[in-house]
Amino acid sequence: xxxxxxxxxxxxxxxxxxxxxxxxxxxxxxVTGQAKYGADVNLPGMLHGKILRSxxxxxxxxxxxxxxxxxxxGVHAVITSEALTQPSSKxxxxxxxxxxxxxxxSNNIMAxxxxxxxxxxxxxxxxxxxxxxxxxxKLIQVEYEELPPVRNAEEAMAEGAPLLHExxxxxxxxxxxxxxxxxxxxxxxxxxxxxxxxxxxxxxDQGFREADVIVExxxxxxxxxxxxxxxxxxxxxxxxxxxxxxxxxxxxxFNVRDQTAxxxxxxxxxxxxxxxxxxxxxxxxTLVYCEPVAAALARKAGRPVxxxxxxxxxxxxxxxxxxxxxKIKLGATKDGKFVAAEAHLVYEAGAFPGSPVSPACQCMxxxxxxxxxxxxxxxxxxxxxxxxxxxxxxxxxxAFAMETAVDELCEKLDMDPLEFRLKNSxxxxxxxxxxxxxxxxxxxxxxQAAKDHPHYAAPLEGPYRGxxxxxxxWRNNTGPSSAVAIVQNDGRVRLVEGSPDIGGTRASVAQQFxxxxxxxxxxxxxxVGDTDSVGFTSVxxxxxxxxxxxxxxxxxxxxxxxxxxxxxAKTWDCDVEDVEYRNDAIVQHKKDADKQLTFQxxxxxxxxxxxxxxxxxxxxxxxxxxxxxxxxxxxxxDPDTGKVTILRYTAVQDAGKAIHPSYVEGQIQGxxxxxxxxxxxxxxxFNDAGHMVNSSFLDYRMPTSLDLxxxxxxIVEVANPTHPFGVRGVGETPVIPPMAAVAxxxxxxxxxxxxxxxxxxxxxxxxxxxxxGAKSNGxx
Amino acid sequence: xxxxxxxxxLQRLANGQQKLQAPGHNVRQIVEYLGREFPGMLDELYFEExxxxxxxxxxxxxxxxxxxxxxxxxxxxxxxxxxxxxGGGT
Numbered sequence: 129x130x131x132x133x134x135x136x137x138x139x140x141x142x143x144x145x146x147x148x149x150x151x152x153x154x155x156x157x158x159v160t161g162q163a164k165y166g167a168d169v170n171l172p173g174m175l176h177g178k179i180l181r182s183x184x185x186x187x188x189x190x191x192x193x194x195x196x197x198x199x200x201x202g203v204h205a206v207i208t209s210e211a212l213t214q215p216s217s218k219x220x221x222x223x224x225x226x227x228x229x230x231x232x233x234s235n236n237i238m239a240x241x242x243x244x245x246x247x248x249x250x251x252x253x254x255x256x257x258x259x260x261x262x263x264x265x266k267l268i269q270v271e272y273e274e275l276p277p278v279r280n281a282e283e284a285m286a287e288g289a290p291l292l293h294e295x296x297x298x299x300x301x302x303x304x305x306x307x308x309x310x311x312x313x314x315x316x317x318x319x320x321x322x323x324x325x326x327x328x329x330x331x332x333d334q335g336f337r338e339a340d341v342i343v344e345x346x347x348x349x350x351x352x353x354x355x356x357x358x359x360x361x362x363x364x365x366x367x368x369x370x371x372x373x374x375x376x377x378x379x380x381x382f383n384v385r386d387q388t389a390x391x392x393x394x395x396x397x398x399x400x401x402x403x404x405x406x407x408x409x410x411x412x413x414t415l416v417y418c419e420p421v422a423a424a425l426a427r428k429a430g431r432p433v434x435x436x437x438x439x440x441x442x443x444x445x446x447x448x449x450x451x452x453x454x455k456i457k458l459g460a461t462k463d464g465k466f467v468a469a470e471a472h473l474v475y476e477a478g479a480f481p482g483s484p485v486s487p488a489c490q491c492m493x494x495x496x497x498x499x500x501x502x503x504x505x506x507x508x509x510x511x512x513x514x515x516x517x518x519x520x521x522x523x524x525x526x527a528f529a530m531e532t533a534v535d536e537l538c539e540k541l542d543m544d545p546l547e548f549r550l551k552n553s554x555x556x557x558x559x560x561x562x563x564x565x566x567x568x569x570x571x572x573x574x575x576q577a578a579k580d581h582p583h584y585a586a587p588l589e590g591p592y593r594g595x596x597x598x599x600x601x602w603r604n605n606t607g608p609s610s611a612v613a614i615v616q617n618d619g620r621v622r623l624v625e626g627s628p629d630i631g632g633t634r635a636s637v638a639q640q641f642x643x644x645x646x647x648x649x650x651x652x653x654x655x656v657g658d659t660d661s662v663g664f665t666s667v668x669x670x671x672x673x674x675x676x677x678x679x680x681x682x683x684x685x686x687x688x689x690x691x692x693x694x695x696x697a698k699t700w701d702c703d704v705e706d707v708e709y710r711n712d713a714i715v716q717h718k719k720d721a722d723k724q725l726t727f728q729x730x731x732x733x734x735x736x737x738x739x740x741x742x743x744x745x746x747x748x749x750x751x752x753x754x755x756x757x758x759x760x761x762x763x764x765x766d767p768d769t770g771k772v773t774i775l776r777y778t779a780v781q782d783a784g785k786a787i788h789p790s791y792v793e794g795q796i797q798g799x800x801x802x803x804x805x806x807x808x809x810x811x812x813x814f815n816d817a818g819h820m821v822n823s824s825f826l827d828y829r830m831p832t833s834l835d836l837x838x839x840x841x842x843i844v845e846v847a848n849p850t851h852p853f854g855v856r857g858v859g860e861t862p863v864i865p866p867m868a869a870v871a872x873x874x875x876x877x878x879x880x881x882x883x884x885x886x887x888x889x890x891x892x893x894x895x896x897x898x899x900x901g902a903k904s905n906g907x908x
Numbered sequence: 909x910x911x912x913x914x915x916x917x918l919q920r921l922a923n924g925q926q927k928l929q930a931p932g933h934n935v936r937q938i939v940e941y942l943g944r945e946f947p948g949m950l951d952e953l954y955f956e957e958x959x960x961x962x963x964x965x966x967x968x969x970x971x972x973x974x975x976x977x978x979x980x981x982x983x984x985x986x987x988x989x990x991x992x993x994x995g996g997g998t
Contacts, residue, residue, distance in 0.1 A: 220963065325992060326916040328926075486992040563913045563989045567971040603994050606975065670994075748975040850972070 137789050137843040138577060145643045146853050149790045153634045153654050154405070163405045166361030166377040167436045174363070175204055175254040177418075177425045177435035178261035180268050181445065182243035182250055185277035185818035186290070186511045189241055189270065192251055196267040202260035204429035206268070208251045209238040211424035213393045220390070229308060232480040234391055236514050237420055243272070244292055244479035245513050246819045247444025254425035254433045277818040281453060281474045281508040284320040292479060292509045294318045322481040323507035325489050327562045335468025335500030339459025343536040346455050347529040349867075349885040350811035351448040351476065354518045355802070355830050358407025359442045362418035364425075365432035371398045372423055377406040379413040379628055380667030385659045391420040392427075402658040403628050410802070411517030412447045414667045443823035447516020448812060450475040450483040454529040464543045466552040469498050469561065473505040473526060478514040483507045484522025487603075491864075492526035493561045494601035495571050495756055496552050501561035511818050517669065519799060520602045520860035524806060524867055528885060531598035531868030536881070545597050545872075546579045549758070554601075570782030570846030570856075571756040575599065577844050578758040583778040591904040592765045593775065594876030597758065600864025604752040604857035605670025610663030611680040613641070613688055615741035619728030621647075621688075623681060624657035626665025627673040631859055632791035639787050640678040640853060644685035646713035647727055663746045671857025674787055675752050675848075682852055683745035695730050695737040696723075751850025755857055757781035759800070759865040763873040767902035770892035772808055772874060778840045779865075784848040784856030796862040797839040803866025805831045811886050879903030910986045912938060918990065921946045930988070935967050936978040938988060953990065954978075966993040 139147060157163040194206040215230035234240075239248045251268050255261035276290045283289055295309045298319045310316055336342060362376040362384075372394065378384050381401035389399045406413065418435040426433040437446070452475050459468035471492060477483035485505035493501055538545040553571045560566060578584060578597065588595055612624040625637055634654040642649045665677065689709040696715040697704040706718050715730060717723030734741045762775040779796045786792040809829040813822045822828045847854025867885055875881045879902065880895040896902045909929040914922055922928065922942075932938040939961070943950030955962045961977035968989040974980040982988055 328916050487994050490991070490994055562991060563915070564968045564991070565971045565987065603973075605994065606973075750975045751972050 135793050135841050137786055138845055140845045140847060141785070143643055143853070145639050145649050146785065146787050147789065148639070149788060150635060150639065150649045152632055153638065154629065158405070165358055165405050165407055166375070169363040169375045169404070169434060171363065171365060171432040174432040174434055175256060175425070175429055176258040176261050177252055177254045177422055177433045178258060178265055179249045179421060179435065179441070180251040180265045181441070182239065182246055182248040184243055184272055184274055185246050186275040186292070187243050187272040188275060189239060189243060189250065190273055191271040193269040194251060196269070197253055197264040200260065200264045200267060202256040203253055203264045204256070204431060205254040205425045206251060206264070207424050207428060209235065209240040211428065212238055212391045212420055214240060215390060229481070230390055231309070233387065233415070236480055237391070237417060245511050247441070247513065248479070249421070249445065252421050252425055252435070254429045277511045278320065279814065279818045280451060280510055281476045284508045284510050289320055291318045291320060292511065296322050296481070296509065298322055320509050321506055322509065325486050325505040327489055327503045328501070329559065329561045329563065330500035332468055332470055332500045332502040336459045338461060338467045340462040341537060341540045342457065342459045343533050343540065344457045345529070345533050345536065345883055346453070347532065347883045349452045349525040349528065351451045351512065351515070352806055352810040352812065353443055353448045353828065354408070354410040354412040356408025356410060356412070359437040359439060360413070360418050360446060361434065361436040362416070362422045363432060363434040364419065364422035366426055371400065374399065374401045374419050374423065375404060376401070376419050377404045377413070379406065379409040379630065379669055381628060382626070382659055382664050383414055383667050384416055384419055387416045388419045388423055392423055400658060400660050403656050406628055406630055409630060410519045411521055411669060414669055415447065415516055417446055439825060440823040443828065444820055445513055447478070447514055449518040450477065450515045450522065450525070452476070452525040454526060456529045456533045458533050458537050460537055460541060462541065464541050464548055464551050466496050466498050468500045469493055470502045471529065475505060475507060475522060476510045476512060476515065477507050478512045479509060480514045481507055481509055483515050484517060488522030488526035490562050491523045491601050491603065492530045495549070495554055495599045497554050497558045498561055503561060519802065519863040523600070523602060524803065524864050527598065527600050527864045528867040528871065531865065532871050532881065532883065535596070535868070535872040535875070546575055546584070546758070549575045549599060550579070566754070568846065568849055569754050569756060570844055571599070573844045573846050574756050574758045574780045574782050577842050578760055578778070578780045581760065581778055581780070581842060583760050583776060583840070588762055590764065592767055592877050592902060593762065594873045594878070594905060595760065595762050596869045596872030596874070596876060597760050598865035598868035598872060599756065599758045600861055601754060601756050602671065602861040602864065603754045604675070605672045606676045606749055606752040607666030607672060608746065608748040609665045609676040609680045610744065610746045611677060611684045612657065612662050612744040613684040613742070615688065615731050615734060617732055617734065619731040620651045620653060623652050623654045624662045625654060625677055625681070626657060626662045627677040628656055628668045630668050631795050632788060633668070633673040633677065636674045636787040636791060637677050637681045641681040641685045644682050645688060645727065646711045663744065671755065671859040671861070672752060675851060675855050675857055676747065676749055678787070678855060679749040679851070680745045680747045683747055684743050687743040687745065688741065691741050691743065692727065692730050695734065695741070696725050698737050699725065699733070751848065753784055753848030753850060753856040755782055755861040757861045757865055759869045761866070761869045761873050763870060763877055765874060765877045765892060765902065767878065767896060770889035770896065772870070772887060772892060774804060774836055776837055778842065779862055780842040780844060781858060781861055782844045782846050782856060783858045784851065785845055785854035786843045787853065787855060789843060792843055792858050793841045795859045796841045799860070799862025800839045800866050801831055801836060803863045804836065804870065806885060807867040807870040807887055809886050809888060876905050879905045909984060910938060910982045910988050912942070913987065913989045915991060918949065918952060921948045921952070932982065934978070934982060935961065935974065935980045935988070938982065939978065964993050966991055
């Protein structure tokens with residue numbers, strides 16, 4: 129591969145538009161600052177909402193007195209949790225197949241009887257200016273009874289630990305449901321451990337007996353934040369007919385509509401959610417925080433209200449990912465056959481049940497063919513902000529444990545780590561440790577591409593330098609999705625998509641649409657429709673949009689082709705069966721070669737041949753197709769300061785078919801950068817009282833372009849057989865391998881294995897000192 | 909007859925069986941069969957209020973996650989797995 133160039137695409141099939149790199153339709157708006165984000169909404173008479181937040185980590189609310197705040201001139205409304213419904217603990221599936229306990233959702237947005245973390249919302253004010261609203265917050269008197277904080281999972285699981293929720297149930301069948309609450313007359317004690325997942329395959333004890341080499345280790349990771357650049361913002365307006373309109377940026381405006389409607393006790397048909405551009409979400413903008421508060425304030429004030437979070441609000445009150453503690457044990461025979469694996473995962477859910485421990489359990493061992501496996505996970509509530517999804521939720525921390533343990537196993541076996549992966553890789557027909565047999569997956573291909581890459585063979589010169597590799601798996605999700613296509617008289621098509629565009633999906637969906645129709649991508653005007661303009665569409669999450677909304681667009685395009693044929697048949701007064709739609713977007717009479725009409729000609733005469741050509745499609749396609757990746761990283765460690773510098777990074781990933789390779793590369797590069805931040809810098813610092821003490825970007829260190837080299841990508845295309853173009857989601861997999869890859873590289877640089885994240889300079893130094901100094905393993 | 913695989917928690921309701929043969933041409937019939945055969949199983953697999961598979965649970969048939977739940981058809985030689993949905997935490 130001497131002709132290597134960065135960002136290569138190993139294509140298996142070429143198309144006219146799919147696989148090309150057109151200019152993004154929303155590019156001009158964004159680079160010129162014209163794009164509208166959540167906080168850009170300004171309505172006539174609009175008020176500004178501010179939220180009073182708890183100063184305590186764990187306390188009972190004895191009373192809330194809002195009288196003085198309500199009297200302040202300029203204040204139009206003050207609310208507490210009473211303004212939101214207090215639904216039952218009924219579980220509702222609102223996103224990605226993940227359950228929402230609506231009572232918990234309501235009580236997270238606005239605390240009811242207890243505050244469960246510092247920053248937990250207690251009351252809110254709407255005023256004529258944000259400054260008056262902030263002054264009014266100071267006038268709200270809240271009487272608390274402080275309770276002992278439960279600061280981490282270890283404390284939460286200790287015997288006699290204070291309970292966050294006195295009636296939280298350990299569900300009798302935790303495999304299937306996150307925690308609900310106990311009935312009032314149920315004598316069972318509450319718990320801080322509402323859920324326990326377990327997966328078994330084969331005979332683990334026998335597997336370890338067969339193993340010649342065994343590795344055991346523990347890893348710990350701190351909560352980190354998704355770190356999107358745009359804070360949450362929601363604006364609500366009640367209309368004269370009693371309907372509610374919401375403007376916000378989110379990963380799913382149908383979710384915003386549905387969640388807000390439930391918390392306002394309204395039918396969804398009376399709520400309209402208008403999506404704005406989104407300045408990052410990474411999983412955490414699938415939940416509402418501001419929108420119901422804005423709606424409740426607006427209802428009380430009789431005027432529109434906008435609620436926008438500060439950065440500190442975002443850190444303290446929206447979802448970080450879980451802190452984790454994982455014990456893992458792996459076994460292999462001396463010839464490198466993976467024969468046994470066991471893992472025990474404890475994930476902190478934050479203040480309410482629902483950590484991503486289940487996907488962590490299901491994905492961590494998925495790259496491998498292991499006959500004997502036991503994986504169990506515990507979902508634990510602690511007095512911290514409620515965790516939220518973050519890019520391949522739960523899996524990066526689990527992969528950190530798994531992939532560093534695999535590296536140790538390879539070292540003990542004296543086996544090349546990529547060779548070990550090739551020998552033990554999951555492939556079509558392999559039974560996963562969770563049970564199902566894999567469909568066609570591209571793990572072997574990514575490992576081979578990594579092994580063949582010049583990076584892997586390049587000499588690594590200089591002291592304290594090391595190379596590491598790691599792999600990752602994400603199953604990818606799908607869900608209901610919709611599109612509306614309107615053929616304009618000038619031959620262009622407005623394509624209304626139901627999915628908010630986070631990673632360039634306006635283009636990637638439009639490309640699929642254009643490919644089916646055989647017309648140029650420039651003839652498509654893709655846009656994101658509000659909840660009244662397009663059918664229900666599940667969240668932009670699970671790396672699913674290019675797959676599911678792409679399928680909606682493909683379905684719509686096929687319907688347009690039929691309509692085009694019908695219009696041509698009407699024009700020629702023949703049967704539609706005598707007409708065909710050619711790949712070059714010309715409709716042809718099958719028996720008369722002289723009879724041809726272009727797409728544009730039919731569009732121009734559409735009103736005269738039966739009226740506007742409009743189609744809509746709603747789909748819920750299966751077969752999203754798993755995605756696998758293998759990463760290579762070179763690092764240099766400064767033995768005096770502990771600083772780790774990323775020298776070179778190559779990420780290889782199976783995209784099925786890269787519809788727009790630039791966006792796939794962008795997704796891979798973005799995921800890697802977030803993973804490097806997770807590996808080296810990012811963490812919530814809590815003081816002894818359980819308060820986050822680094823709630824600004826000055827103190828919460830995320831990597832910038834100055835910290836990193838170019839992230840090289842290699843896109844491998846092992847087509848997903850269930851998608852017409854072979855698409856697999858790509859957005860989440862790239863964040864999975866970096867932490868382990870960097871940890872393995874650090875080990876190879878200084879001879880010390882670090883099992884806690886982040887591997888910040890201080891932590892690296894501590895390990896160097898504990899090890900009696902750095903050993904320059906990477907020196908050549 | 910379709911082969912149904914159960915996760916460990918459900919195995920305890922099924923006399924420790926990891927997999928078993930269950931008659932049915934669709935997921936609903938399999939769920940109904942499991943409910944009849946094993947007390948407590950129906951409560952774990954079926955959400956009566958909305959007549960759907962228990963929210964948060966996925967059914968995987970021949971390696972592919974079903975989007976139709978109870979309505980999904982299965983073949984005589986299908987392999988059916990009930991697993992927690994692979995979402996992102998709440």
